[in-house]
């Protein structure tokens with residue numbers, strides 16, 4: 169079964185993603201969904217920025233867009249991004265802990281829709297978003313990965329995640345890339361059902 | 362298999378409970394959420410379980426069916442009303458440059474905001490039409506399923522605290538005057554100029570259960586269908602198609618499109634990025 173990788177980050181996330189994405193090479197078969205806390209400013213600069221360091225195509229999904237392997241999906245500004253079986257869904261409901269997009273909202277919906285096939289990754293960040301969602305992923309049988317707090321630009325988010333649930337791997341950034349490649353490479357690509 | 366050897370379904374228990382709850386609410390009250398998008402619906406139901414202080418979705422169902430005040434709270438929770446004036450300024454700018462010239466060719470223009478929430482989008486459009494000199498020959502129908510937000514929309518009173526953001530949006534949307542020309546501040550609220558209301562018509566309309574009620578030159582349905590599943594989206598796309606005059610304009614939210622819908626072939630793209638379409642067949 170193909171995995172669904174969900175990644176959440178806030179402060180320091182741009183640098184972290186810039187280091188993580190190059191590890192996900194063209195053969196990478198899973199779908200990767202990223203929430204980076206962001207302001208309301210319009211434009212596609214964030215997508216363009218991430219694309220420069222990503223061998224995989226990066227895009228902001230539209231409502232009800234099918235989830236494909238070998239793609240990086242970035243949560244659009246000012247919407248929550250949710251995962252349903254087979255497709256994305258968007259919502260403008262109120263920010264959760266001041267964040268829209270919210271990591272918890274993405275992670276919880278991923279856990280509900282895909283259970284044990286979900287790999288949740290929390291990177292650097294200065295708040296507690298994602299901890300609850302990562303716990304949901306764990307209790308649905310999925311895998312929890314957290315960036316080693318000492319090596320994170322902001323450690324609050326990794327620390328909150330570690331306090332919230334049993335983490336499968338606490339790793340420096342570079343090893344997160346290797347771990348994900350290991351889990352996701354060399355499998356046939358396809359639409360997530 | 363459960364302990365007692367009974368067969369347990371593959372489908373999650375919570376999914377079954379939610380489906381039963383929605384079915385009950387539909388059959389008893391006629392409020393139809395059965396084909397809303399499941400992920401965000403599940404979030405709302407879980408939140409209702411918490412807020413109502415009940416143990417499970419099934420317990421919520423019982424409370425909903427026996428206590429109408431609980432139903433009212435539930436309906437309020439399900440209608441996600443977040444909106445703002447000149448949200449996505451580029452959309453309004455594109456409307457000015459690409460749609461307004463088309464509208465000038467009509468002697469009389471009917472617009473429909475489907476799912477208008479508290480009305481910010483409607484007042485934004487009224488201002489735009491006014492600045493383009495079109496407002497006197499427009500009638501703007503604004504509908505929502507939720508009577509509570511409609512009441513607020515009719516009043517045209519919005520929090521003063523939002524005006525800074527809206528002013529920036531207004532300028533980016535190609536605004537031609539001072540935004541503050543359009544409202545008067547009172548304590549922590551502002552009241553929009555009553556002249557803007559002259560041709561606005563607010564009324565209750567449910568996209569799921571009500572039919573087409575007029576023919577429009579413009580229909581805007583932004584950030585409403587994202588809450589529907591694909592089956593329901595198809596139905597509402599048909600409803601809107603039927604409600605548009607030939608060459609009428611249809612606008613959806615920034616992250617919605619006609620891709621993946623059965624009506625795509627009936628429209629030309631007026632502005633791809635700003636999600637403006639024109640009915641051509």
Ligand SMILES: C[S@@+](CC[C@H](N)C(=O)[O-])C[C@H]1O[C@@H](n2cnc3c(N)ncnc32)[C@H](O)[C@@H]1O
Pocket residue numbers: 260440441442443444445448475476477478479482504505506507510566567568569570582583584585588614
């Ligand atoms: C997020 S608001 C969108 C407001 C505005 N169009 C915008 O884009 O800013 C969604 C609105 O859709 C309304 N809505 C949801 N389901 C509906 C239905 N079946 N019929 C009519 N309105 C509906 C809700 O009550 C809510 O006010």
